[in-house]
Amino acid sequence: MSKPEDLEKGSKLPQPTAWKSNEMLKRVKGRYRSEGRFKAMGFAAICAAIIALVLLVGSIFLTGIAGFSQTYVKLDIYFDPAVLEEIQTSSGEDLENAFISANYAKLTQDSLRKLFPEVKSRREVFRLFQFVSPGSRTQLQNIVREDPGVIGKTQSLWILAADDVDMFVKGKISRNVAQSDRKVSDLQIGWIDSLSADGRLVKRFNWRFFSSGDSREPELAGIWGATVGSFYTLLVTLIVAFPIGVLAAIYLEEFAPQNKITDIIEVNINNLAAVPSIVFGLLGLAIFLNVFQFPRSAPVVGGLTLALMTLPTIIIAARAAIKAVPPSIRDAATGLGASPNQVVFHHVLPLSMPGIMTGTIIGMAQALGETAPLLMIGMVAFVVDIPQGIFDASTALPVQIFLWADSPERAFVEKTSAAIIVLLAFLVTMNGLAIWLRQKFERRW
Amino acid sequence: MNIQAADTNITTDREPKMQARRVNVFYGDTHALKDVNLDIYADEVTALIGPSGCGKSTFLRCLNRMNDTVASCRVKGVMTLDNEDIYSKQVDVVQLRARVGMVFQKPNPFPKSIYDNVAYGPRIHGLARKGDELDEIVFTSLQKAGLWDEVKDRLDTSGTALSGGQQQRLCIARAIAVNPEVILMDEPCSALDPIATAKIEELIDELKGHYAIVIVTHSMQQAARVSQKTAFFHLGNLVEYGDTVEIFTNPQEPKTKDYITGRYG
Ligand SMILES: Nc1ncnc2c1ncn2[C@@H]1O[C@H](COP(=O)(O)OP(=O)(O)OP(=O)(O)O)[C@@H](O)[C@H]1O
Ligand SMILES: [Mg+2]
Numbered sequence: 001m002s003k004p005e006d007l008e009k010g011s012k013l014p015q016p017t018a019w020k021s022n023e024m025l026k027r028v029k030g031r032y033r034s035e036g037r038f039k040a041m042g043f044a045a046i047c048a049a050i051i052a053l054v055l056l057v058g059s060i061f062l063t064g065i066a067g068f069s070q071t072y073v074k075l076d077i078y079f080d081p082a083v084l085e086e087i088q089t090s091s092g093e094d095l096e097n098a099f100i101s102a103n104y105a106k107l108t109q110d111s112l113r114k115l116f117p118e119v120k121s122r123r124e125v126f127r128l129f130q131f132v133s134p135g136s137r138t139q140l141q142n143i144v145r146e147d148p149g150v151i152g153k154t155q156s157l158w159i160l161a162a163d164d165v166d167m168f169v170k171g172k173i174s175r176n177v178a179q180s181d182r183k184v185s186d187l188q189i190g191w192i193d194s195l196s197a198d199g200r201l202v203k204r205f206n207w208r209f210f211s212s213g214d215s216r217e218p219e220l221a222g223i224w225g226a227t228v229g230s231f232y233t234l235l236v237t238l239i240v241a242f243p244i245g246v247l248a249a250i251y252l253e254e255f256a257p258q259n260k261i262t263d264i265i266e267v268n269i270n271n272l273a274a275v276p277s278i279v280f281g282l283l284g285l286a287i288f289l290n291v292f293q294f295p296r297s298a299p300v301v302g303g304l305t306l307a308l309m310t311l312p313t314i315i316i317a318a319r320a321a322i323k324a325v326p327p328s329i330r331d332a333a334t335g336l337g338a339s340p341n342q343v344v345f346h347h348v349l350p351l352s353m354p355g356i357m358t359g360t361i362i363g364m365a366q367a368l369g370e371t372a373p374l375l376m377i378g379m380v381a382f383v384v385d386i387p388q389g390i391f392d393a394s395t396a397l398p399v400q401i402f403l404w405a406d407s408p409e410r411a412f413v414e415k416t417s418a419a420i421i422v423l424l425a426f427l428v429t430m431n432g433l434a435i436w437l438r439q440k441f442e443r444r445w
Numbered sequence: 446m447n448i449q450a451a452d453t454n455i456t457t458d459r460e461p462k463m464q465a466r467r468v469n470v471f472y473g474d475t476h477a478l479k480d481v482n483l484d485i486y487a488d489e490v491t492a493l494i495g496p497s498g499c500g501k502s503t504f505l506r507c508l509n510r511m512n513d514t515v516a517s518c519r520v521k522g523v524m525t526l527d528n529e530d531i532y533s534k535q536v537d538v539v540q541l542r543a544r545v546g547m548v549f550q551k552p553n554p555f556p557k558s559i560y561d562n563v564a565y566g567p568r569i570h571g572l573a574r575k576g577d578e579l580d581e582i583v584f585t586s587l588q589k590a591g592l593w594d595e596v597k598d599r600l601d602t603s604g605t606a607l608s609g610g611q612q613q614r615l616c617i618a619r620a621i622a623v624n625p626e627v628i629l630m631d632e633p634c635s636a637l638d639p640i641a642t643a644k645i646e647e648l649i650d651e652l653k654g655h656y657a658i659v660i661v662t663h664s665m666q667q668a669a670r671v672s673q674k675t676a677f678f679h680l681g682n683l684v685e686y687g688d689t690v691e692i693f694t695n696p697q698e699p700k701t702k703d704y705i706t707g708r709y710g
Binding site for chain 1: 509511514516539540541542543546547549551553554555556565566569570616619620623
């Protein structure tokens with residue numbers, strides 16, 4: 001069919017490509033354009049992500065930072081012997097009772113009345129008495145306990161102000177709003193102003209927030225109880241999930257025969273990692289509470305439940321780390337006559353440990369932020385006491401955040417954000433540790 | 446006793462250190478070695494040559510049962526060490542690998558100190574009771590491997606921090622620290638430059654006589670230089686086996702001739 005000339009043409013050497021032709025220049029330009037477009041889109045995506053992050057973290061910080069300070073009012077407390085009479089007269093067990101039952105509120109009330117003698121009507125006096133926090137009673141009790149000698153004397157003390165006062169001082173309640181629409185009346189504002197003018201009102205760092213448990217009063221509420229609860233919970237999680245996870249990974253990677261059953265186990269571990277956490281909560285409820293009758297609300301149950309949830313993460317991370325150990329190391333050890341056990345425990349495991357640790361820390365960080373399963377097993381209770389062990393009732397940090405976010409008091413808003421900051425600080429620290437570990441022990445073979 | 450098979454061209458009255466008789470190896474459905482018969486002598490270097498994929502490494506790895514670690518691998522036939530079947534149930538594979546050491550193609554020191562690299566084998570086999578004994582083993586092994594002078598001042602630095610050639614000699618030191626009877630080397634010089642290669646070849650020459658050595662190599666010159674016996678493999682068959690001088694000067698099989706003259710492979 002083809003003419004001889006065509007054949008001849010075909011067998012000729014190909015013409016050199018015209019790299020400078022118009023067509024080529026157009027192609028090059030087009031390539032640059034599409035590259036530029038792609039870069040711009042990527043940059044925009046990063047910007048959007050950063051803006052979202054900054055807005056989120058920024059707003060939490062702006063609200064939360066106020067939660068770390070608390071308003072105190074300076075009162076001249078007269079430790080009235082008439083009120084504290086029983087403490088002076090009783091001893092032994094009675095003394096303990098006397099310490100507890102003494103009417104400390106009266107002391108602050110007397111001192112407030114002395115400051116504002118013009119307040120007369122019952123309703124107004126009642127309002128005045130609400131100026132300080134109920135926590136002031138414990139404060140005074142501790143002072144008297146430490147030194148009963150103060151009875152009969154007058155002391156200038158910084159007393160914790162009530163949450164409404166605190167909110168007003170921090171500007172969270174505006175005086176420009178109609179009186180009926182705000183929790184602080186004009187009368188109270190007057191008191192606050194006059195105390196401020198006297199230098200009797202200050203904001204101080206709120207140590208109590210880091211040392212006490214939950215409370216119905218926002219100014220008394222702290223996250224230490226929840227932190228300790230989280231600590232115990234994670235401790236149980238780690239103790240259970242780490243060894244099981246690592247051993248499972250070692251078995252699957254190094255010893256398991258390659259067959260259907262192993263494949264099924266593998267697929268299911270990956271599936272397990274994708275199961276919503278609330279399902280693990282239900283499982284924990286059914287097994288640990290209903291079958292094993294473990295105590296409700298206890299870190300041991302929370303820890304076990306979270307261990308179930310963390311296990312797949314640890315197994316997957318550990319398997320990846322074990323897989324990353326080059327076969328040449330295994331060959332070297334095997335070739336010297338190391339038994340399979342020795343190969344694993346002398347070489348593979350130590351070399352994969354940084355990776356396993358990284359995965360474990362990330363799994364722990366996930367568990368620390370997990371709320372839903374803990375709700376299911378009852379760690380959502382209102383717990384004032386700091387838990388003393390894994391069997392005590394307690395909450396956890398994310399649950400505490402959930403509880404406070406749900407509280408009606410205005411002052412809990414900033415406590416919520418403050419608690420979020422603390423939780424984020426823990427999470428960032430843990431993830432930072434994981435990254436540090438990864439970089440420190442990163443190896444090139 | 447000598448289980449000499451009729452269909453081999455082995456003519457010697459010496460007792461071989463290791464023997465392979467009618468060895469067939471399968472990876473799943475791949476028939477990687479076909480009826481291989483080969484003798485390895487204690488005071489000689491045996492070179493295995495042949496084109497890529499012909500089964501040299503497979504044969505080598507059968508000699509210390511490294512192929513056990515490959516799930517799909519099946520070995521048929523008889524392989525002996527001092528006339529004892531190494532695939533029999535009575536044989537402890539861990540001890541076998543201590544007696545038949547191995548050096549790999551890519552230097553693979555442990556990411557541990559030079560000292561620990563060499564001391565690892567003696568440690569796991571309990572070859573040294575006291576610290577000085579272990580020091581002694583490490584010293585002699587490194588010296589035999591010709592590495593002592595280069596590393597004596599930094600025994601506690603990582604083995605992976607050495608140069609490629611030094612790493613390979615470290616691996617040889619590590620292998621001889623267990624005091625093996627046979628050393629298998631799978632292309633030990635393929636990742637090294639000519640100078641490092643020359644050093645390893647020198648080393649093989651020195652080690653000859655102390656250990657039976659089997660070396661896989663793609664370099665005809667290397668096989669000619671270091672070995673006394675040469676085996677030529679092709680597509681899983683042992684085509685020709687005999688004295689190195691004979692193989693290189695007067696090959697019997699046309700395939701061998703083609704290969705060593707570079708016309709094939
Ligand atoms: N682990 C394995 N699984 C399946 N097949 C394998 C395996 N190892 C080797 N084989 C096959 O067995 C045959 C021989 O391989 P072997 O590694 O022994 O060749 P070789 O002679 O060492 O080649 P080279 O010179 O390239 O190293 C090849 O066909 C190879 O594909
Ligand atoms: Mg090979």
